Amino acid sequence: MLNLAMFPIPQLPVAAWVESATNWVTVTFSGLFDIIQNGGTAFMNGITNLLLLVPPFAMILFIAIVAYFASKRRLSLSAFALVGLGYILNQGLWAELMNTVTLVFVSSIISILIGVPLGIWSAKNTTVHNILKPLLDFMQTMPAFVYLIPAVAFFGIGIVPGAFASVIFALPPTVRFTELGINQISKELIEAADAFGSTPRQKLFKVELPLAKSTIMAGINQSVMLALSMVVTASMIGAPGLGRQVLTALQRASVGSGFVAGLAIVVLAILIDRLTNRFTNK
Numbered sequence: 181m182l183n184l185a186m187f188p189i190p191q192l193p194v195a196a197w198v199e200s201a202t203n204w205v206t207v208t209f210s211g212l213f214d215i216i217q218n219g220g221t222a223f224m225n226g227i228t229n230l231l232l233l234v235p236p237f238a239m240i241l242f243i244a245i246v247a248y249f250a251s252k253r254r255l256s257l258s259a260f261a262l263v264g265l266g267y268i269l270n271q272g273l274w275a276e277l278m279n280t281v282t283l284v285f286v287s288s289i290i291s292i293l294i295g296v297p298l299g300i301w302s303a304k305n306t307t308v309h310n311i312l313k314p315l316l317d318f319m320q321t322m323p324a325f326v327y328l329i330p331a332v333a334f335f336g337i338g339i340v341p342g343a344f345a346s347v348i349f350a351l352p353p354t355v356r357f358t359e360l361g362i363n364q365i366s367k368e369l370i371e372a373a374d375a376f377g378s379t380p381r382q383k384l385f386k387v388e389l390p391l392a393k394s395t396i397m398a399g400i401n402q403s404v405m406l407a408l409s410m411v412v413t414a415s416m417i418g419a420p421g422l423g424r425q426v427l428t429a430l431q432r433a434s435v436g437s438g439f440v441a442g443l444a445i446v447v448l449a450i451l452i453d454r455l456t457n458r459f460t461n462k
Contacts, residue, residue, distance in 0.1 A: 206333050213334045220340040224282050231278040240265040243451070250458040257454055264447035273422060273444050280411050280421035280448065283339060287346035287407040292400055295351050299358025299396075300384070309359070316352040324349050324413050332417050342410070342419025350406040357399020361392025401456040408449055422448070 206213070231239075240262060248258035268277050302309045327348050331341035365388055373383045389396070415423035422445050429438030 295354025337418030342414030361395030
């Protein structure tokens, strides 16, 4: 048996390296982080306040109508929206729901705006693909709680670091599905587009993206759901919303309060998933 003591290997100071790099980034870009923190907080609070200006009953009715037409005029999803959102309103969690919607919405939009172009670039450039693949593997396998550490170091506590951690966690599916959708397009169709003299821009927007739309939308759906799954984790660093209610219930060992807030998250998750799936299929 090989005795490792005979070949002593010094322990690499990985933790010290990461600490040093994080401190350098925090100090060097502190001004930029402050701008993002202050601007992002004001922007997201503005979205929440705007949503809260809409009367809850009007909002519930509007979502139910959208669900009715999105589900091809079936009443099941519309009725679920009415009952589920009515339950959230009845339990006094409407303001927390709007905070959660804002966090999920902003995180998802940022993930889409970054992920789709990266997926296109990765599909068309082997070097970019080889660089992004291990990074995406790292982002998907690293425990979500680890993302909270640099988020707090860069932005402090609040909704902005929660959105930052959510974007990192939710980004990979959009990138991977976009790349997959473009790579799955038939070579004959690409050759036909080239034969008609299409420019790369025309080929991308008139052939590749339309044909890959369903796959890309599936990736977007996954990113939105992952962003929603981070609301409880993000509440640990001060992000408001339904996740904070769950965290408070956990700290107080309040089973009833935790169940009420958890069920509200389930209602929101089902609504988002069903609506995005309906639009994807359409």
